[in-house]
Amino acid sequence: MGSSTRDMTGKGMSGRTKGLMILILLNIVSWVIFFAISVANGKHNFGRPSDLLLYLQNGLMTATGAVGFYFVMVMGMFDFSIGANIVLSAITGCVLATKFNMGYVGLVGGTILMGALVGLVNGLIYVRLRIPSMIVTTGMALIYEALANYIAGGVEQSLPSDMRFFGSKPGTIILAVIAFVIAYILLNYTKIGTYTYAIGSNEFVAKNMGINVDKYKVIAFIVSGAFFGMEAILSIGYGSSMVAVTGMQSMSRNFIPTMGCFFGVAFKKYGIPLPAILLGEFFVNMIFFGFVALGAPTAIQDVITGLALLIIITVTTRVEKGEIVK
Amino acid sequence: MSQEVRLQVIDVNKTFGITKAVQHVSETFYKGEVHALIGENGSGKSTFTNMLTGIYSKDSGKFILDGEEVNAKNQVDANNHGIAIIVQELGTLDGLTVAENIFLGHEEKFVRFGIKNTPAMNKMANDLLKQYGFDRIKASDMIEDYNFEDRKLVEIVKSTYFKPKVLVVDETTTALSQEGREELYKVMNRVRDYGGTVIFISHDLPEVLEKSDSITILRDGVYIDCVKSADVTEDDLRKLMVGREMTGNYYRTDYGEAVSDEVVLSVRNVTVPGQIKNVSFDLHKGEILGFGGLSESGMHEIGKAVFGASFDREGSVTLEDGTEIKDIPTAISHSIAYTSKDRDNESVIMNQSIGDNIVLPSLDKLGKGPLKIQSGKTLKNFANQYARELSVKMVNTNQFVSELSGGNKQKVVLARWVGADADILVLDSPTRGIDIKVKQDIYQLMDRMRKEGKSIIMISEELMELIGMCDRVIIMKDGEPSGELIRSKDMTENDLIAKMV
Numbered sequence: 001m002g003s004s005t006r007d008m009t010g011k012g013m014s015g016r017t018k019g020l021m022i023l024i025l026l027n028i029v030s031w032v033i034f035f036a037i038s039v040a041n042g043k044h045n046f047g048r049p050s051d052l053l054l055y056l057q058n059g060l061m062t063a064t065g066a067v068g069f070y071f072v073m074v075m076g077m078f079d080f081s082i083g084a085n086i087v088l089s090a091i092t093g094c095v096l097a098t099k100f101n102m103g104y105v106g107l108v109g110g111t112i113l114m115g116a117l118v119g120l121v122n123g124l125i126y127v128r129l130r131i132p133s134m135i136v137t138t139g140m141a142l143i144y145e146a147l148a149n150y151i152a153g154g155v156e157q158s159l160p161s162d163m164r165f166f167g168s169k170p171g172t173i174i175l176a177v178i179a180f181v182i183a184y185i186l187l188n189y190t191k192i193g194t195y196t197y198a199i200g201s202n203e204f205v206a207k208n209m210g211i212n213v214d215k216y217k218v219i220a221f222i223v224s225g226a227f228f229g230m231e232a233i234l235s236i237g238y239g240s241s242m243v244a245v246t247g248m249q250s251m252s253r254n255f256i257p258t259m260g261c262f263f264g265v266a267f268k269k270y271g272i273p274l275p276a277i278l279l280g281e282f283f284v285n286m287i288f289f290g291f292v293a294l295g296a297p298t299a300i301q302d303v304i305t306g307l308a309l310l311i312i313i314t315v316t317t318r319v320e321k322g323e324i325v326k
Numbered sequence: 327m328s329q330e331v332r333l334q335v336i337d338v339n340k341t342f343g344i345t346k347a348v349q350h351v352s353e354t355f356y357k358g359e360v361h362a363l364i365g366e367n368g369s370g371k372s373t374f375t376n377m378l379t380g381i382y383s384k385d386s387g388k389f390i391l392d393g394e395e396v397n398a399k400n401q402v403d404a405n406n407h408g409i410a411i412i413v414q415e416l417g418t419l420d421g422l423t424v425a426e427n428i429f430l431g432h433e434e435k436f437v438r439f440g441i442k443n444t445p446a447m448n449k450m451a452n453d454l455l456k457q458y459g460f461d462r463i464k465a466s467d468m469i470e471d472y473n474f475e476d477r478k479l480v481e482i483v484k485s486t487y488f489k490p491k492v493l494v495v496d497e498t499t500t501a502l503s504q505e506g507r508e509e510l511y512k513v514m515n516r517v518r519d520y521g522g523t524v525i526f527i528s529h530d531l532p533e534v535l536e537k538s539d540s541i542t543i544l545r546d547g548v549y550i551d552c553v554k555s556a557d558v559t560e561d562d563l564r565k566l567m568v569g570r571e572m573t574g575n576y577y578r579t580d581y582g583e584a585v586s587d588e589v590v591l592s593v594r595n596v597t598v599p600g601q602i603k604n605v606s607f608d609l610h611k612g613e614i615l616g617f618g619g620l621s622e623s624g625m626h627e628i629g630k631a632v633f634g635a636s637f638d639r640e641g642s643v644t645l646e647d648g649t650e651i652k653d654i655p656t657a658i659s660h661s662i663a664y665t666s667k668d669r670d671n672e673s674v675i676m677n678q679s680i681g682d683n684i685v686l687p688s689l690d691k692l693g694k695g696p697l698k699i700q701s702g703k704t705l706k707n708f709a710n711q712y713a714r715e716l717s718v719k720m721v722n723t724n725q726f727v728s729e730l731s732g733g734n735k736q737k738v739v740l741a742r743w744v745g746a747d748a749d750i751l752v753l754d755s756p757t758r759g760i761d762i763k764v765k766q767d768i769y770q771l772m773d774r775m776r777k778e779g780k781s782i783i784m785i786s787e788e789l790m791e792l793i794g795m796c797d798r799v800i801i802m803k804d805g806e807p808s809g810e811l812i813r814s815k816d817m818t819e820n821d822l823i824a825k826m827v
């Protein structure tokens with residue numbers, strides 16, 4: 001007994017250590033495989049220290065959004081408007097910073113506020129209309145894309161070079177660390193965290209305990225949205241510009257944060273959801289860059305990435321015999 | 327017990343659709359008493375206490391606690407008024423620590439500027455657990471690290487640490503072992519001793535008589551009577567619950583009847599890792615074979631193993647015609663039925679109608695043509711026929727199973743298998759949490775089926791029903807059979823217990 005205590009409550013090291021070992025091993029093994037292949041075919045363009053820093057930078061970026069998304073996912077809800085949120089928030093922040101001359105205040109404040117606003121709208125529509133979150137967020141993604149396109153005036157929005165502090169170290173690291181600390185505190189030291197787990201466990205009982213379930217679901221979406229706002233700051237800083245894509249093209253940005261979040265949910269049992277998200281994102285990014293380094297065709301990359309996701313979640317999720325999985 | 331009124335209930339009503347669950351119930355509860363609430367399944371006991379504790383809202387009427395009307399909106403609101411409940415099912419939440427479960431909904435006292443003081447919360451929870459003598463449970467552990475029994479103990483702490491004025495214990499004892507029960511009794515006594523009132527719901531009449539001061543009887547949602555425990559016997563209570571003298575037989579009355587030599591099911595060297603070891607037995611045609619033992623003795627796994635529902639099972643389960651049962655579809659298509667001990671999760675489909683639940687295993691049989699086209703009318707008639715045969719108390723077969731009481735849910739499960747015309751029935755705890763009237767119906771049904779040549783495996787923690795119903799009882803201990811007793815008038819509970827421990 002007592003092997004799996006939640007994140008840093010001070011006990012049950014063995015469960016946590018085991019989870020961390022699995023994740024670290026996963027990263028080492030995939031590094032070794034890609035490194036060996038890249039050396040074998042004479043390219044030697046994967047896994048060097050400078051490459052690892054690049055994977056880390058990208059991992060931090062997506063993990064920043066994923067730790068917020070974790071609140072939504074633990075409650076059993078989903079969000080397909082992640083990419084649209086990042087695009088809309090980044091463009092809003094960029095426009096405020098440049099066209100309205102608000103500088104970093106506009107960039108940081110505007111992006112995070114827009115992210116949170118998107119979360120609020122998602123959450124409200126979901127609880128008011130009683131439509132599954134997957135459908136609400138898919139529908140809303142189209143609207144957010146259109147809105148971003150309108151704000152951008154159909155033009156690519158670029159961030160001037162003097163405003164890209166968050167696009168490289170130490171800016172990325174600073175903002176990501178702030179995001180993790182906030183997520184950690186919310187999860188472990190506020191009612192929001194407790195109620196997130198309570199609602200995720202049994203909504204009916206949670207309601208009976210006087211928890212305003214709808215309110216906390218909306219809060220989860222707001223938290224998630226704000227964290228994707230932070231990811232948007234890192235994203236536009238790193239890429240220096242953002243295109244307001246339409247026709248669901250923003251969906252391609254959903255994948256990596258969602259995968260990291262899966263790691264968080266899968267490793268919740270070990271009591272390390274947040275470290276799992278970070279290590280998971282590092283791993284996913286390493287695989288992506290690995291394929292690029294090997295020059296694998298996109299179709300092959302997609303097939304292998306999809307399979308890797310299934311295998312990892314199967315191996316890492318300890319499903320009890322007879323347990324129902326949905 | 328004092329004569330000071332704690333809780334006054336005035337003309338309380340509740341309906342679900344057209345079911346009148348509680349009708350014009352009025353009653354007075356006093357300070358410092360354990361007041362039992364008894365009645366058949368569906369008599370309205372749980373509905374009544376669920377209204378008091380804010381789980382349901384009432385349609386009309388008043389609850390007056392210490393002179394003030396209370397209308398609890400939810401359990402936490404009820405707690406704030408000094409009313410607490412320990413429920414029948416699991417009342418703790420996965421994903422939270424023991425301490426978080428204990429203080430769920432009451433975190434305010436540990437929150438300052440929005441930040442929760444987890445160490446303080448854990449410390450207080452540990453202190454409480456220590457006070458109750460549950461030291462081995464640690465506040466910072468995740469609740470899912472503990473078994474059902476320990477989680478119930480956590481729930482007991484959660485419901486009583488704030489010294490409630492009224493504590494409702496809803497059918498909790500059936501879920502607990504003797505040790506757990508003793509802990510619960512201690513807490514009930516403690517509440518009584520400081521002047522609180524315990525409302526105690528139980529089907530176990532000897533327990534009710536022993537533990538309570540007064541007893542209120544409900545029948546069909548209506549108040550029948552309130553009696554002093556010291557003035558009545560079990561028989562008196564039964565009469566009050568059923569509303570008439572019990573007629574007909576309760577258990578089987580035959581003794582010395584020969585059981586057929588024909589073996590319909592043969593179990594050989596069945597082992598399920600961590601559950602049962604090397605179990606072998608034969609089931610004869612028309613036989614009721616009982617399995618008894620302590621809850622963790624492995625007896626419940628035998629039902630699953632026979633039905634092909636165990637994981638990593640070794641050994642063989644073979645039918646008369648040589649068919650080996652290795653999975654559930656084979657079991658069902660060869661006329662084996664199984665009812666689980668965990669009725670709500672493993673037997674009925676809660677969010678479907680009574681009709682859907684009954685026709686489920688018979689859909690193939692009821693379909694027409696090679697594509698097994700289903701006709702709504704055929705299905706409805708089928709469901710009606712068997713629901714009626716088992717006298718399920720319902721509005722009609724379109725009613726959702728979730729609205730039924732425990733006993734009626736069990737009747738739906740049995741109607742399903744009677745309808746499927748199963749020849750071998752594996753009944754795990756068929757009368758668990760069920761009142762005597764429905765119990766009697768189930769016993770009579772089993773006796774009828776036995777006479778029709780059906781064979782039954784009955785797994786039960788209630789020794790009296792094993793003695794009363796079975797041709798043979800196999801006692802399980804530590805995953806293995808520890809003895810076998812043949813039906814006899816002289817068999818006593820002690821004969822069985824001797825082989826159990």
